[in-house]
Amino acid sequence: MATIEILGVPHSYELTAPTSSPHALVFVHGWLNSRGYWQPVISQLSVDFQCLSYDLRGFGESQSQPDNEVNRAQLSVSFAANSTSAVDSSLESTYTPAAYAHDLVVLLQQLHITSAWLIGHSLGGTIALWAANQMSDRVKGVICINAGGGIYLKEAFEQFRTMGQRFLQVRPRWLSQLPLIDLLFTRASVARPLERYWARQRVIDFVVADPEAALGTLLDSTTEEEINRLPQLVSQLQQPVYFLTGSHDKVMEPKYVRHLASFHPLFQYCGDNVIEIPDCGHLAMLEQPEAVASHIQAIVNGIGA
Template sequence: MVKTVDVLGFPHAYELFAPTDAPTDMPIVVFVHGWLLSRAYWQPVIEQLAGNYQCLAYDLRGFGHSQNFPNSAPAAQALPQNLTELDLTEPVPETVVQRTAVSVASPTSVAIDHPTLNREASSGASGSVPVSLPDQTAADQAEISSNRYTPAAYAQDLVHLLAELQIKKAWIVGHSLGGSIALWAAHLAPDTIEGVVCVNAGGGIYLKEEFERFRLAGEQLVKFRPRWLSYLPFLDLLLTRINVYRPIARRWAKQRLQDLLVANAEAALRSLLDSTTEAEVHQLPQVVAQLQQPVHFITGQKDTVMEPKYVRHLASFHPSFEFCGHNVSEISDCGHLAMIEQPDVTVAEIRAVLEKYSA
């Protein structure tokens, strides 16, 4: 059952699945989705894991059902109940439709340099490993409120969500941008977060021209979201093939389109722009290198959004990489949405990691 909890002033929709027969000291597995997505995509994974682990899935601030922003840009307008309410007078530029189809996926997972985030104060945890962050000044304090869409800020939300739900032990599974958020959360709350699994997430290499193209396409995508877009013939069929190796079920394509249209405009744009600067991209490997918890990476062999070589690059900064990629699993015939393209294999990999470190 979907519930809502206030986290730092924003309503967060979440589903905490019923306890299982697992020992009470087992960590809860928390799932974090990527950019312009929602918690819905974890359903095939949770259905298989819930028999052995209690699972939590939630919508990031400004995405899915975590809406109602004070003093921020509104989400895309609600869809009309019938076609007679549609305003079809505005032409649809073909290039924009193409960008819309291509871009409904998580961006390349990147990191941020978040000098203003007081990690111990925000997480309530002690013993955080430093990441060469300077002491806070009055200007830094002011910057905190303006940097609320960085991966570190979303990680702060996650840490507070765990506290609100009285979760004291957790493993975080993050997809794409959600992987960066999971890694930052592990840094913020090492006493609570016992480990991280990153799915289709990597990065740490800044490719200037590619990032500039991605940012431009993302900006245009967020700005062009007319409410009648969901009625565009065959757009959902196109989305069954975008950023995946084999076509996914049509219901997932419809979910992708729905998540695109309901995302809060400010959150969608700022989370993209604030996570793709050069300084931020170069920061994540430092965070990974200093994590004491286990971190495992799952990559899709055919992922064109976050190619396996970039996943391995980020994974190589963690001690468990051990020069030969011991902390990386590659799923064959899989694109950027492993949890719905290859749910059985994804579950098997996650389960193997959890069992390895709980033994």
């Protein structure tokens, strides 16, 4: 594990050795997760591609805010200076997908990664789409995993936001010490039970996530404005965009993945840019790492692209 400062905020990341491929694979985790969830996939892909995984600001081992007031001011100035008319409102908060995408832009610049495919899970998929929009010269394509949407259902989203806030309130540090608490996380949001190791990691990430970042990302990524902006964002991207969905995903159902995918030219008339993984829930990279890695490799190598 290495640490790098992005706009004054220390971030934890892991970067595998360079390979003969001109493209790096950059993995963006989802809400209340961390970079470690990508390791089963990265272990299969790092032979052929340099792979970068990192903890989003406020999650895993990355800090949420700069260390001092000077750096906090610089962070705000940077968001303002790099915003455009299309993303101005999305950079007003430091916890919008566009703001996290700006972190990713800076990260790739600092690591001198000039050609990348972005692979994002759930919220990480939205961040990847925003990042592709912000740096079309560096991003060669996007692969969204268990990510979709673009339809704002007022009652459903209000309920989701309320439940999410209550969920975040029940996070005492001692929770991770409770015997067998990880058993609850072996089955949550997945089609088949996870190994205890990953369930334990889910408990840890749930507990250690910065309260402000956890709540901020929940609220700022689910506003009516943000949700309705997604289809337009996808339609404007010039790079190829693919979507991997779990057939049994109850968090982001396949029909919502297909809806967002349909706004990209690659969709054609029958969903050519959508790949459904059988017997899979919302954590495809842990439930079906071999399938996910295989699909990523095929896409990046140009099969069907």
